[in-house]
Amino acid sequence: MLRNDDDNLELTRRDAMKAGGAAAVALGLGGTASHLTSLGEAQSTSLEYEEVPTACWIGKMDCSATAKKVGNRVVKYEGNPEDPRTEGSLCPKGQAQIEQVYNPYRVKAPLKRTNEKGQHGEWQEISWDQAMDEIGEDLKEKLQDDPRRVVFQVGRKKSPQWQEDAWVTGTSNKYGSMEKYGHGAACSDSGYRGQELIFATHGVSETDFENCEFFIGWGHNMTQGGGAHLCQITWPKQIADARDDQGMETVAIDPQRRNSGPYTDQWLPIEPGTDMAFWLAFNSVLVREGYIDEEYLTTATNAPCLVATEGDEDGHILRTDDAQDPGEEYTWADGELVWDEDAGEAVAHEEASSPENVALEGTYEVDGVEARPAFDLYLDQISQYDPEWAAEITGIDADTIDELAMKWGEKAKIGATVEVDGIEIPYRPVGMHGYHVAQQEMGVSTTIAHYHAAMLVGAVDVVGSTRVRKAKYDGPKDYREPFRDQAFHPEKITKEPDGPSLGGSMFHPIDSTAFSQSHVSQTNPDKYNLPYEPEEMAWIVQMANPVTSAPGVETVIESMSRVDTTIVCDPWMSETADVAADYVLPAATADKLQGPTGGWDGYADIEHIRFPSMDPLWDTKPDAEIYIQLAKAVDAYEEYVADINDELGLDGTDYAYAGADETPDDPSEFLRDGLDRWAQTKGKSLEWFREGNVITNEWDVGGGNRYAYTWGMDNGYGEFNPYDAKHEFYSETLFRLGERVDELMADSKFDDPVSEFPYLQDYNAYPTWREPTMYDSPDEYDLTLFSWHQIEHKQTRTANNKLLNEIAPKSAFRLNPEDADRIGVEDGDEVVLETHDAQNDETYQVEGVVMIQDGVKPGTVGVPHHHGSWKDPESEALDEGPSINRAIPSGPGYLGLDNGQAFQVRAKVEPKGGDSE
Template sequence: MKLKRRTFIQLAAATLGAFGLRAEAKPFFLERRRPWYRGEVTTLPSTCDQCFWKCSILVRVEGGRVRKLEGHPENPRTRGRLCPRGQGGLGQLYDPDRLKYPLLRTGERGEGKFKKASWEEALDFIAERMLALKERYGPETIAFFTHGGGESWFSEYLAAAWGSPNVAKPAVSVCVAPRETASQWTFGRPVGGHAPVDWTNARYIVLIGHHIGEDTHNTQLQDFAQALRRGAKLVVVDPRLSTAAAKAHRWLAIKPGTDLALLLAWIHVLIKEDLYDADYVARYTTGFEALRAHVEPFTPEWAAEITEIPADTIRQVARELGAHRPRAVLPPSRHTVWYGDDTQRMRALFILNALLGNYGREGGFYLAKAPYLEKYPHPPFPLEPAAGGCGGASAGKEEVPEGFRPRADKGKFFAKSTAIQELIEPMLTGEPYPIKGLFAYGTNLFAAIPNVPRTKKALEALELFVAVDVLPQEYTLWADVVLPDATYLERYDDLIAIAYKDPLIQLRQPAVEPLWEARPAWWIARELGIRLGLSRFFPWKDVEEYLEARLSAIGQSLEALKEKGFIQQRGRPWLSSWERWRQNPFKTPSGKIELYSETFAEAGLDPLPRYTPHPEPPPGHYRLLYGRSPVHSFSKTQNNWILLEMDPENEVWIHPDEAERLGVETGQYVWLENPDGVREGPVRVWVTRRIRRDCVYLVHGFGHRAPGLRLARGRGASDTALQTRYDLDPISGGAGLRNNFVRLVPGAPRPQHPPIGRLARERRL
């Protein structure tokens, strides 16, 4: 049994001696603090940045402090509700461990010795170095890595004005790249940041490694719960009985790495038994005959051998899918970089959906549309780097303007976006050309990019490394200059465009002034831009002027948006509505859903998905699976006391039979060690039948080592540290992370931490 927010409840009852405290004689007239809600409360709408979901929020401010965050009741994606991370945002805002001033490095890289600097000093230093590097190597020698709400000022604005194509986000090649690329080359449309699944109308839902409930993407979680309430049947394919699997009607405990075989068998049964939507296939797709021939050998019996799921079960689920179409759907998960053939797996998933005739139909996928917006009328940027993003650029030929070099990642990918992990090597080898400078915005490099030892070496080789963050995360210790970012509750960002059934434009606006000397991302980008001689691209004097210009171009005003928080436009979510306008939503080369991809064939890639076996764990090792905690966003929230108390450490899940063999029990601490000799932990063991015997599981984002994160440091183990290898997906550029293996080394000491309650005493709200 696990308790979130801890066992002190029992302790309180068991050790009433603790009430000896009371002997300190509390005067009966002890003055009580007035609750915030009895004071003068003002409310303003904004947009959450605790994750990428971008929920519309109401910020309650009292006595000059943010007191409460709530879901915007009128926003159709938020509906007055918020996830735990969104609720807990003020724990980050008022975190005394935040970066407070610009810092200049005085010690060795990684040593963490800095001196306080003024903004003037810090920005001048950066600009001087950047210009010198440009002089020697060209503008592309500066790479920009970004993550989080303020990133666009760097990835889409400053970098474009500066002229470096080497702009990358972990949110692409360490997350969504395969699904975006596959969707682009199957449907001619991206999935986008907010997976356009019409959950509530679905009658039959199959999730493959999709951790809904453990990821608490607000709208999606609301819709998922609603679908189940309406009686939708749920099948979950996962080597682990995840939260979603706990809610499922069927749990298929698949052998890790074999999902593609299962998908092919399902396609086989749908076609063999005529369960697919023949009209839809005839009308909207191309390549069906080739697909039919291709899947002929992939029988459920064939897949049963590989996946360890009984053939009858495979057949049964395929029949149920067919029976519920078009309201049967297999939603794509976000983090799809698993084994290196991930674009092909995601292609198989989309092909299966297409056979069910659900794309563009109720109960399947809606056709998401981005809102109409105009860019700020700055002079044209010399370059439009393809960083991509959750829903960003995912396909298309790369055009390199005259006088610029192509991006330095291997450049052979089908995705237009840049693969972040492929920009590390050029820092070390200088091939294809040297990357000598790195500007990292909110990107926790050691928890976001596999092969951390290589990343550290690369950082040591840089001539300029700038880190902008809210917290002193470990990677900031390597930086030459550290700049304190304002939190999302203290800053404006660029307008937030959300593709949805009816698309939205949302505003993020400051509720309070930045604490200490933190400055908003837009300000940092602009100040730096001016120092870099790029003033012509920053004709606006402040962000309000910039936002006003963009809004007035579409007949809106900043003032109104500041009141309301969002603008909704009309979308065109269903195929029927596109047809009414005689328009084709499928932007593929053929203008149809491509079951068979000519483009892939021409590039020498499999035009139809094919299963290939993946490496097995070496003896004594387990495949390392990883996932999410509902109260944490990646590695960004562990120092937030409110969220940390809810989930203070990750645990390594292991099957009881394996635990017995190793002689470990729940509650014991072990080390995790990978074949490259990386050791992580100590980490607590959780013995459970909820996981297969051939793998272990860790929640991502723990194992912080930065000394400045006084709450988060030393808790749990980092999955990223153990991911010293990755399998490059040659199509999307994604870094497949699930061919990493670990063994458990018993005998690790139990970490001695003072209680969080005591550590966080001064953080009281």
């Protein structure tokens, strides 16, 4: 093995051959050659054909699949016709998962580091017993002292019941709450937080494509996009069907056209990171033109609620004297006052004489306090953001914004209804879709602004509209509750966080678990008032690779290298494992038993089990078995079993475990037995699923679907609130959180908190524009860099998948021809891309090749995520290119109030060999 000029590891073809033989055995690393050469004579000649029911292991929807198997070797994956979402298809990503099974960087056995962290690892192969004994003793010592000393970082979520659910919950029930972090801060969680704040539901906007007539794809690839639940087959099929069946018109808002082609009627190339300005102007047109669904606003939202405009309660919604604690009621808080025009007085919202009599405008006096309906305040707020203003910021022509908004308002058909199961349901055939695009500096507020466009016309969770919850949800969950609890009980927010994500503290009361910020925090423990330094902590990294998946790569490496004990559970020797792990626990890939699992496409979901395509290779284990053993290792097995009952839905049934003594001693038997018990709660058995069967739930419009259920329910509020949750058009929650944060920051060690943390400006009841921090960079950084996720890949987890790199091979620097001509480069030229961190005045450089495309907005440079990882020597010629996360800053200025990461930064591009080197 060699190191290049950047001190990165390079693998030669000879190294690859060695990795398949004796070297792989010594290091505990995999390789198809090493395994194949270990086959005995009998097995190598026994080539019986078998088809094994399983589930796609690599994609978002967990599609039902069939593994074609010869001997103990999978030779192909195909879709299962029993899956109603895919009808037997399997996308290229699903078919390419075979490469993940035979990937040469798979870890063959538990490994223990023998050299210092912060450099490429040297390893000793150990037994599972030794690994569990040593890890268990280390974790127990920390958990017993203070469970906050242990962090559980999860990345790719597949059948999480057994690991981040039962193991974390069970262990926390034994010792106290440990820190658990997801990877959504680098994915789409800013969008989730915005939806939770408004609707108390979990997700990011989706669309009822079967009934939609006008669709805005915000930051989505029309032919290869997805979202919270969709993947590479269902998304383009639903769009194509909607265009064919009801002539759905589509608009793409995206700095790049990508390959939308005939699926997009209009492309609006927007300046990256300015999306809030577009939506504010869009909404101002709706208000100006009177495209307002007053019935929706008065019955389902807090838009008519009276907000004090003076005194101690300024900015707060006024309530009756006997109003319930609003922090404890996140669905419909009784006692919020509205002005009943018929009665001529302020009354509780739910007690108004009728929706028609609830005022949306005006100034009123309530017990000597001046107050206005929240919507009246919105009219003042939105009027300053007209299309002419937005055009200067977004690069989208003012007339285009104006025309698009008016078309949205017209196509929404305000007042129209359809009959479903004998019930009149609102019909608003306009929808929008956003997901990864929410990861901007002001991502939460931008998400709220885009939802306002749907709310103004009443296009929320009705036929043809934007969806904010899955069909199978019969009511809101508790997704808004923690935010309201803190907002109305501000004493719960303190200066001292429990861990490096800073969640619940003055730094980030709303927490997306800080996939990159947690490492900024951990390298500055005093600044962020952390209870422990990294040298006192342990991290368990479950199927995550923050070293390349998170921006600020060098900061992540420094952070993870300082951690006292890091355990990485992963099939591969990831970069995080390589430079930071003390122990690597080898998980199986598609060769594992896992479940229950499933996914949904908006109209149907499935439940099934991922059966192992083949016997687990080498000394690897399914994730579930690893965490069953780890629960025993930390003496939390009783608690683990108790929570497994809950996670698998066994509680309250005849199939629940009565206690840990009832479980099989062998983790593999426990896993099978648990899944069989789960199957029995569904009236099935493990064998029934093993025959390739799936449980299907479908929701078709007109057949007991979500709309009829919602509007047919009696939730105790009569004509009001058919959603069973009041939608926060006016975010009193954010406003109150901001008051508490300002109070604590003013009494902190920071002389200028807003300068230190620019996102403090965003705790507003309504989205409020400010210029992103990146525009403070010098003028020489004349391009805006943006990054995106490709549907062909899965985070950085597939960076070395040679099959997927055949169809999505390069993280080339996409430039518009105008910019390429100005810079003096041609297609394929080598260049240096340099970015500037406007907050810290630091620069970052990466090298790559130029790809010139007309479909990229002038003044921008686009680079896809996923690459720059380990290079597979057999596909080295594909030249995947650099990891763009090396050029994206992390920390304040490039994250939002929820600590969600932004993926936009100012940059310049120069030919290689120029002054920038």
